[in-house]
Amino acid sequence: MSDDPNFVLAARREKLDALRAAGVEPFAYSFARTHSAHEAVALAADDPAAESVEVVRVAGRIASMRAHGKTTFAHLVDGSGRVQLYFRRDEIGDAYTLLDLLDIGDVIGVTGVMFRTRSGEPTVRASGFEVLAKSLRPLPFGKEETAEDGSVIRHSGFSDPEQRFRQRYADLAVNPEVRATFVARARMTSAIRSFLDARGYLEVETPVLQPLYGGAAARPFTTRHNALDMSLFLRIADELYLKRLIVGGLERVYEIGHDFRNEGIDRTHNPEFTMLEFYEAYADYEVMMDIVERLIVVAADAVRAIPQYTDAVPTFTTPFARKEWLASVNTGLGEDILALDHVALIQRARRIGVQRAETMSRPKLMDEIFQELVESRIVDPTFVIDYPVELSPLAKPKRGDPRLTERFELFANGRELSNAFSELNDPIDQRERFEAQARLRAEGDEEAVGVDEDYLRAMEYGMPPTGGVGIGLDRLLMYLTGIQHIRDVILFPTLRPE
């Protein structure tokens, strides 16, 4: 992309100069709006002959213009929607000449009364306008056609994925449905906050820059602090810091923030993504399952309230179905998976289509078999509960069955939405697990973490029994909106530089 002024940019510069020559400052300081476009539209009377008593002052970006000699129609777009503008030479006088100096993309403020055109469209009959920001670079507005059935067909729009993500500002400016997606995202997050706040949770912030990383298995980003002359990691999870706070007596805490994982990018992975984690003292995974279920309902309601997504949000009923991990896998397999040795696991995995099974560890094989036989077939939200210990190094053993842990994951449409445990709070057990991880690390496993002595010290002071949950909010929004690609729910997804 070049910044060389071409003929289009040059024409706009000339208009900018012409505005100034006419005594109009094209970059204003403020504009006292009285109505959003949506509110203005609502003021138009049903009677086509009537004009509103109330004078409106609306502001926004010019999305289209149709000049007909001594009258001009335009559409103004703001955060609420769009409204048509009608300018008449005999009503605004000399100012009408200045319309020639406006372009699609300019930000203007318009004063006038509301009426309906012959075709019934609510319209501002302009008595005056102000230029608030001249647009010097053309935005790729397409043309919109309203079909017979009221649906909007957009022609020649802005659709190149690369440019849309690189120039999200332009994407947002010309594609209202993209704005709606991020409104939905914000509403969902707000609803989740309100839900947790109402339950007595405290929102906290823990370090993004960490001397040790942990709480998940992933390759981290590494960075350097100059003054301290030390390496730091960008967090891969919030978990260990949030549980320190449980030790400290902050009995219900949550954090919504970015985690960073140094891995591939695809339709469900972005190197930085938004994670919600929440921890509740004295709760076990049964309690957390109930909370997660209600939280999903609250989030779904928030997204459903956005008109664009009202029909997209999946309908599901509560309580969510539950499946025991072991029983569902064994049913699919026709035998007891825990009784199989490594060789037998590889053979079963191959049989159901797992590629390169011979290279996989035992826990990995079990997880692959589960994904193939159970996870990928789940459509309605379903809690899968009681994972084998081998798959769940951070969870407390299940009461009455030490082969399993008190862990659940929530799946829907074949994807994981949430992962949760009755948290391990025995510091001796925790130390052993850290040391096992350290041994893996010494053997070259980049994803294994070292011993976090400070975290162990915290746990040794005594950590109450605690339920903990993680929910990836990007993926939750994808599920609720039906959006297929994570970059479509992230404002500025990670890209190579131009």
Next chain:
RNA sequence: GCCUCCUUAGCUCAAUUGGUUAGAGCAACUGACUCUUAAUCAGUAGGUUGUCGGUUCGAUUCCGACAGGGGGCACCA
């Protein structure tokens, strides 16, 4: 990291088996038009076809490298 496809005007897209001057719609510019709405009508301008190199009398087209992107795979317990 691997496979595969794509990159032409500000935007969305064409261009015959390799052929001479790379087209169209929208946007832009000039003009006409006082209820239009993908406004209409007449005219004008706008391109190093991603970059570099090769084959050829001739390359948007064929070949190679590079860059960016899309899709898929791997990775992501």
